Amino acid sequence: MSKKDNVATLILAYLNEKNRPYSAQDVFCNLQKQHGLGKTAVVKAMEVLALEGKIKEKTYGKQKIYFADQAQFKEVKDVDMKALDCQISELSEEVQSLNQICRQLDAEVKELSSSLTTEEMLSEIRELKAECAGCRARLEKIKSATNHVTPEEKEKVYKERDVYVKEWKKRKRLASDMINAILEGYPKSKKEFLDEAGVETDEDCKVVVPST
Structure with a gap:
C-alpha cells in the first residue's frame, strides 16, 4: 500500500469514526500532529475519496465540507433514539455530579494546602511557648520590683x-x-x-x- 493510500485509509477511518462534517483544514489539524500528514496530501486524499464515493462532499461558498457516507450506517429506530437520549441525560447528570465532587475536592485541597503541616504546627507551638515563658518572666520581674509608682x-x-x-x-x-x-x-x-x-x-x- 502506497503512502497516498495510507493517507486516504487513515482519513476514511477517521471520518467514519467521528461521523461528523469536517473541512480538509479540520482533518489536517486533527491528524497532523499524531500522524505527521501534509496538508496537500490530506486535501488530495479527501478529494479522491469523494470522487470514489467513499465519503460525501458538500460545497458552501468557497469551502468544501466532507463527511462519512451515511448509507453504511444502520438505520436508527425511534426506540433506539429514545434510549440514547435517556443515556445521554443520565451521563449528563453523572457529569454534573462528578464536576460538583471535583469542585469540593479542589476546595479541600486548597484548604489543606494553606494549612500548617504537623511539623510547622509543632514549631509554632514551641515558639509560642517560649514567648509565653518570656512574658511570664518579665511579669514576675515587674511584680517583684520594689520601685513601683503609687497612684x-x-x-x-x-x-x-x-x-x-x-x-x-x-x-x-x-x-x-x-x-x-x-x-x-x-x-x-x-x-x-x-x-x-x-x-x-x-x-x-x-x-x-x-x-x-
Missing part, C-alpha cells in the same frame, strides 16, 4: 506636667507676641530677625507642645 505619685506627676505645659504655652504665646511687635518696624523677614537675635523656636528643634 498618688502618678497623679502628682501628671498634675505637675499639666502646670509646666500650660506655662510653656503661655511663654510661647508671650514670646510670639513680642516678636510680632518687633517685626512691625523691622525691615527684614522674621527668619532673618530670629537668626540675628539667636532665637531658636520649637519648630527649629522639632519640638511639639504636648496637649494638656
